[in-house]
Amino acid sequence: MNNFKGKNVIVTGAARGIGRIIALTFAEYGANVAFTDINDAHFAALEQELSAFGVQAKGYVSNAADFENSHDTVAQILKDFGSVEVLINNAGITKDNLLMRMSEQDWDAVIAVNLKSVFNLTKAVLRPMMKARQGVIINMSSVVGIGGNAGQANYAASKAGIIGFTKSVAKELGSRNIRCNAIAPGFIATEMTGKLPEDVVKEWQAKIPLKRAGTPQDVANACLYLASDLSSYITGQVMTVDGGMTV
Ligand code: NAI
Numbered sequence: 102m103n104n105f106k107g108k109n110v111i112v113t114g115a116a117r118g119i120g121r122i123i124a125l126t127f128a129e130y131g132a133n134v135a136f137t138d139i140n141d142a143h144f145a146a147l148e149q150e151l152s153a154f155g156v157q158a159k160g161y162v163s164n165a166a167d168f169e170n171s172h173d174t175v176a177q178i179l180k181d182f183g184s185v186e187v188l189i190n191n192a193g194i195t196k197d198n199l200l201m202r203m204s205e206q207d208w209d210a211v212i213a214v215n216l217k218s219v220f221n222l223t224k225a226v227l228r229p230m231m232k233a234r235q236g237v238i239i240n241m242s243s244v245v246g247i248g249g250n251a252g253q254a255n256y257a258a259s260k261a262g263i264i265g266f267t268k269s270v271a272k273e274l275g276s277r278n279i280r281c282n283a284i285a286p287g288f289i290a291t292e293m294t295g296k297l298p299e300d301v302v303k304e305w306q307a308k309i310p311l312k313r314a315g316t317p318q319d320v321a322n323a324c325l326y327l328a329s330d331l332s333s334y335i336t337g338q339v340m341t342v343d344g345g346m347t348v
Contacts, residue, residue, distance in 0.1 A: 105132035109157075109182040110328070111175070112136045113165045113222060114192025116143045118291035119241070122317035123189055123324050124151060124158075130325060133157035135178040135185075137192070139164055157182065165192040165218035166210075175225035184233060187328045188226045190219045190240045190263075195293060197252045208255045215259035219266055223281075227274075236279040237328045240267050241320075242339060244287045244347050260285075264339055271337030280336040282327045287343020289315040310345030 110127045114120045116138035124136045128151040136147065137160070144160035151158030159181060163174035178185065194214045196207035219240050230236030245253055246260025263283055270281040288294060288305045294314070306314060323342045326332055341347060 105130045105187075105328070107131075107133075108186040109133045109135065109178075109184055110187040110189065111178060111185055111222070111226070112189045112191055113163075113218065114138055116140070116147065116160075118293060119286070119289060119317040119320050120189075120191040121147060123191060123321040126318070126321040126325055127187075127328075128154040128156045128158060131156060132187070133182055135159055135161065135182055137161045137163040137165065137174060139192075165190075165222060166213040168217075168221045168224075171218070171221035172225045175222065179229060185226050185229060186233075186235065187237045188222055188239070189324055189328075190222055190238070192218055193241060193259075193293075195253070195256050195296075197256065199252055200254050203255060211255040212259050212262075215256065216262040216266070219263055223266075223270060230279050231274070231277050234278050236274075236277075238267075238270060238279065238281040239324050239327050240281070240283045242267070242283040242285045244285050244341060244343050247285055247339070247341070248347060267339070268337045275336055280327075280332070282332075282336060283339045284320060284323050284327070285339050285341045285343070286320050287315055287341070287346040289317060289320060289342075291317060305346075308346055309343070310348065313344065315342060315344055 110132045112124045115124045115136035124134045133156045141162050148158050161174050164170045240263045242263045243260040245257045249257045267283040
């Protein structure tokens, strides 16, 4: 599956940032793309950009944190596209604060959007993937899910949870020819990280051996590899994409 022609890919949280570039990259390599986001800002423009690659493309307003909504969305995608070969669980949020000041709401929201969403969507594609005896699931974790980060206890816990989930799914579904891997991006320049103060950004960058922030394309390229047959013997892994930051 190095050319994705005729393959159907779902990308969650793709209205902007890393998800958007993942969607465009798969379309460039011939995949049909069903993308979701919590709101439909930029949907029309993205659908148009994706279709320009000559593939089928459609956006779905969907709350990945909501179990029923996620199942309804996948059911609709299956109706529209016929099958799903690749699921990329990308949707995520931050609600950073020191633990002393972190509210229960901010804990619950981050766990729901970042971690429960991965369960919701993976469960929704499971049956069709098992029936087809093939499938690839890629979950967006983070380097802070491996190493932790002060001020991000909720986010780091959600991203660490994704890693445990990924390894379990790999073990449970390997016999069905379903692979499941996680990507742990480091510091990637998007609107999410655009919220950070300049001195924090500079401090992060100084620690990166490749001396630059990552781009959404760097992460999308890793997704492409993990979705393709080039990685057909790789499952249950966490691929760090961080310019060497955590080495
Ligand atoms: P972003 O904030 O630019 O984009 C996230 C997208 O997810 C947005 O379009 C947002 O509307 C959507 N979204 C939020 N809640 C949703 C929900 N309940 N249902 C569906 N969609 C929802 O973030 P970015 O930077 O593109 O991050 C993408 C993923 O990569 C996230 O999971 C993030 O945690 C992860 N990541 C990002 C890093 C970075 O440095 N930017 C580093 C490590 C991981």
